[in-house]
Amino acid sequence: MKQTVIFLIQIKMTLQPVTHVLFDMDGLILNTEDLYTIGFQQVASRYGKEFTFALKCQIMGQQSREFAASIIQGLDLPMTVDEFLAETRKIFNELFPQCQLMPGVEKLIRHLHTHNVPIGLATSSSKETYDLKVSKHLDFFELLPYKTWGSSDPDVNRGKPYPDIFLVAAAKFPDRPAPEKCLVFEDSLNGVRAAKAAGMQVVMVPDRRLDRNLTADATLVLDSIEQFKPELFGLPLYDD
Structure with missing residues (x-):
């Protein structure tokens, strides 16, 4: 018990208070990363290829x-970018409306x-x-x-791991907070790097298969948003 208290104190010393929160969506709010894997593998299988987890980690956030x-x-x-997007769009038109909220995310967002x-x-x-993706979760x-x-x-202009998206997103808040006042929730390595490059703290909720040694850039790493303590x-x- 004493060690747990000391550990929590150490965490608190490294974290800074924030006023605004930004959320990634795929794999963080919605389970769409699972659906992306299914869709990409369907296309890859036509050519006898495997869409690996390593490749998935490379592209997440792009x-x-x-x-x-x-x-x-x-x-x-043997495809162009436009051909690949056209093929996967047909698949995702069927898959994406099936997506579900990830554990803990509804409680946190409603609370905030x-x-x-x-x-x-x-x-x-x-x-x-x-x-x-949000067709069944509009409210x-x-x-x-x-x-x-x-x-x-x-x-x-540039996808993650560049900071563009988080800087643009923060600028949409009416009071335009400083980057250090923004907390980002992410599940991908590219997303974490983008948030850090934007000067923001970032809570990472990675895929359980990801080597935790790769998550050092995150401010805090959790197995689930259910574990988050605001x-x-x-x-x-x-x-409650």
Whole structure:
């Protein structure tokens, strides 16, 4: 018990209070990363290739044309970027409406909304794919009034791991907070690097298969958002 208390004190000493929160979406709010894997593997299987977890880690957080090019190159597929996106779009039109909320995320976002903490969405998805993914969760996503779709927003010139999306997303808050006042929730290595490059703290909730030695850039690493304690970052305590 004493060791646990000391550990928590050490964590608190390294964390800084924040006033605004930004959320990634794929694999963090929604289980769409599982669906992406299914879709990409369907295309790869046509050519006898495997969409590996290592390649998945490489592309997570990238914009649409970026990840398409990475997969084509990584698997040596005889396709153009446009052809790959057209093929996967057909698959995802069926898969994405099936997506579900990840554990703990609804409780946290509703809690922050209730306590008037400014919250926003910073996803690399296009507006088109976003609409498919949230079709069964429209009311919930209304809780996130400030939204940035990286693959559709002309101000987001580069995908993650570059900081563009988080800087653009933070600028959409009416009071335009300093980067150090923003906390980012991410699941991907590229997303963590982007948040850090933007000068923001970042809570990482990675895939359980990811080597934890690769997560050193994250401010805090959790197995699930269910483990998050808002007070560690100066945010309101949960009511229960």
